[in-house]
Amino acid sequence: MYGLIHxxxxxFVRERLGNSVWEQVVKQRELTEEAFVxxxxxxxxxxxxxxxxxxxxxxxxxxxxxxxxxxxxxxxxSNSEYAAMxxxxxxxxxxxxxxxxxxxKAVNETIEGTKTPTFDILKVSDKVIIIRYxxxxxxxxxxxxxxxKGLFEKFNVSGTIAPKKAGKKSLEIKISLS
Amino acid sequence: MISLQIYLNEADLNNISPSxxxxxxxxxxxxxxxxxxKNVKGRHINEILDxxxxxxxxxxxxxxxxxxxxxxxKFVDLKIVGDIYRTSDGFLYSARxxxxxxxxxxxxxxxxxxxxxxxxxYKALLLAHMQQSLLDQYRELALRLTEARHGLIEPIAxxxxxxxxxxxxxxxxLNAIGMSADRIEMLGxxxxxxxxxxxxxxxxxxxxxxxxxISDVARxxxxxxxxxxxxxxxxxxxxxxxxxxxxxxxxxxxxxxxPLHLRGNIPVFLGCIMTIISNAKQALGESGTVSLSxxxxxxxxxDADLALRPGRYAIISIVDNGPGIPxxxxxxxxxPFVSTKxxxxxxxxxSAAEYCRRQDGALRILSSPGSGTRVDMxxxxxxx
Numbered sequence: 001m002y003g004l005i006h007x008x009x010x011x012f013v014r015e016r017l018g019n020s021v022w023e024q025v026v027k028q029r030e031l032t033e034e035a036f037v038x039x040x041x042x043x044x045x046x047x048x049x050x051x052x053x054x055x056x057x058x059x060x061x062x063x064x065x066x067x068x069x070x071x072x073x074x075x076x077x078s079n080s081e082y083a084a085m086x087x088x089x090x091x092x093x094x095x096x097x098x099x100x101x102x103x104x105k106a107v108n109e110t111i112e113g114t115k116t117p118t119f120d121i122l123k124v125s126d127k128v129i130i131i132r133y134x135x136x137x138x139x140x141x142x143x144x145x146x147x148x149k150g151l152f153e154k155f156n157v158s159g160t161i162a163p164k165k166a167g168k169k170s171l172e173i174k175i176s177l178s
Numbered sequence: 179m180i181s182l183q184i185y186l187n188e189a190d191l192n193n194i195s196p197s198x199x200x201x202x203x204x205x206x207x208x209x210x211x212x213x214x215x216k217n218v219k220g221r222h223i224n225e226i227l228d229x230x231x232x233x234x235x236x237x238x239x240x241x242x243x244x245x246x247x248x249x250x251x252k253f254v255d256l257k258i259v260g261d262i263y264r265t266s267d268g269f270l271y272s273a274r275x276x277x278x279x280x281x282x283x284x285x286x287x288x289x290x291x292x293x294x295x296x297x298x299x300y301k302a303l304l305l306a307h308m309q310q311s312l313l314d315q316y317r318e319l320a321l322r323l324t325e326a327r328h329g330l331i332e333p334i335a336x337x338x339x340x341x342x343x344x345x346x347x348x349x350x351x352l353n354a355i356g357m358s359a360d361r362i363e364m365l366g367x368x369x370x371x372x373x374x375x376x377x378x379x380x381x382x383x384x385x386x387x388x389x390x391x392i393s394d395v396a397r398x399x400x401x402x403x404x405x406x407x408x409x410x411x412x413x414x415x416x417x418x419x420x421x422x423x424x425x426x427x428x429x430x431x432x433x434x435x436x437p438l439h440l441r442g443n444i445p446v447f448l449g450c451i452m453t454i455i456s457n458a459k460q461a462l463g464e465s466g467t468v469s470l471s472x473x474x475x476x477x478x479x480x481d482a483d484l485a486l487r488p489g490r491y492a493i494i495s496i497v498d499n500g501p502g503i504p505x506x507x508x509x510x511x512x513x514p515f516v517s518t519k520x521x522x523x524x525x526x527x528x529s530a531a532e533y534c535r536r537q538d539g540a541l542r543i544l545s546s547p548g549s550g551t552r553v554d555m556x557x558x559x560x561x562x
């Protein structure tokens with residue numbers, strides 16, 4: 001994962017779970033400032049370790065934290081130095097999802113060794129969007145669900161998000177807009 | 179708004195003979211041409227040229243053939259800007275020309291969907307944005323590391339100066355205690371107090387000797403001295419100085435012509451410059467300008483105020499346009515442990531002033547509230 005995720009997660013824990021939880025996470029995981037250089041790549045173990053520790057310390061479920069963090073990520077990015085990029089990605093849900101792969105390509109070309117997921121729109125109708133999420137990593141579905149919920153809030157839409165067909169490293173997700 | 183976009187097949191590019199150009203309508207310009215020996219007319223319009231007028235802008239091309247096409251489109255008021263790019267599928271795409279940064283694109287109301295799929299412009303904008311972010315991040319990191327390093331080195335580098343200062347001030351307090359003891363004796367206190375006064379005097383003498391010893395050691399400590407050309411080491415360290423300032427603080431250089439040959443301890447000297455720049459940054463807060471200038475002073479007669487002997491001096495001035503230093507603090511800021519920053523240790527300017535003094539130079543600070551601060555280092559010039 002790249003450090004921006006860590007920066008965002010630190011902000012998420014401080015804001016949503018409290019400073020004391022974050023202090024305990026830092027202590028437990030022996031985190032130093034070096035883990036928070038936003039455009040550097042880090043081992044997934046550091047990231048997962050942070051999330052696990054935050055879940056354990058706050059008494060919440062790992063997946064629950066992951067989804068909340070995914071939701072928070074959209075808000076965090078939209079108000080960070082990447083706000084312009086978030087605006088550039090699109091002004092509606094479909095345009096934005098369509099742009100994620102290009103953003104990730106730019107990330108990959110900028111930061112060596114990053115492995116970003118892809119989001120392909122398979123089908124679009126008035127009320128239904130089917131996307132295929134592919135990732136080298138497993139277990140991050142709650143984060144993706146959180147991201148999509150964050151995008152719902154960003155673009156002021158409502159609906160449901162349901163995982164459908166699961167492949168080895170991919171997953172189809174059905175978004176039904178209300 | 180009219181724009182013209184051109185999509186060219188690279189393979190055909192060298193063979194196009196743009197002999198016929200037809201203007202079909204207000205919204206569409208089609209090109210009818212021929213490849214050498216082969217009529218391409220309408221069949222290849224979309225493969226060879228797709229000129230769609232949406233904006234009153236045309237894109238700069240890298241090939242003569244396109245200029246030729248443009249030259250023939252005299253009936254359209256075209257402005258040539260932007261570039262045509264080569265893409266992996268072998269096509270050259272024209273790009274959205276008037277946008278030079280992602281921020282500009284957003285301000286212009288553009289998003290990725292405003293661009294044709296595969297158009298390299300938005301990819302370039304994204305990449306440039308990412309890379310700029312990366313540079314900003316590393317700049318911030320460099321600043322943090324520089325400050326951390328400076329924070330570690332500075333106390334060690336200044337240890338001798340501080341020892342001398344502390345010993346000096348310590349002796350002042352001892353003198354005050356000794357004089358008070360004399361005064362107490364003159365008051366004619368009971369004899370029982372005499373032995374206590376004697377103890378005080380003995381302690382004062384012993385502590386004073388200790389302070390003298392510390393002072394002697396400190397003053398006899400010699401820096402490793404080397405000759406150096408200031409402008410050269412300034413340029414070599416510019417990135418560090420720039421990294422010390424935030425992105426929105428500009429560092430201006432106004433250097434005098436010719437070299438400035440100085441003698442001194444380069445790390446300690448650089449530490450002094452870093453201290454002054456760091457102070458300027460803290461004074462400015464989020465934004466402002468720090469200027470670093472150099473000049474040569476020919477001093478025919480001694481300058482009593484600065485305690486400078488006649489001679490040639492380099493003046494290295496670091497000026498900020500921050501809020502300035504309150505007048506009541508100005509005369510104090512070169513004394514140790516006096517700080518305008520509250521939590522600061524107040525050693526930086528004191529040690530910079532001591533460094534200049536040791537090099538037979540001087541340090542002068544000019545400031546008033548609202549008019550910024552100017553720190554001048556006067557250092558003797560040496561022969562090349």
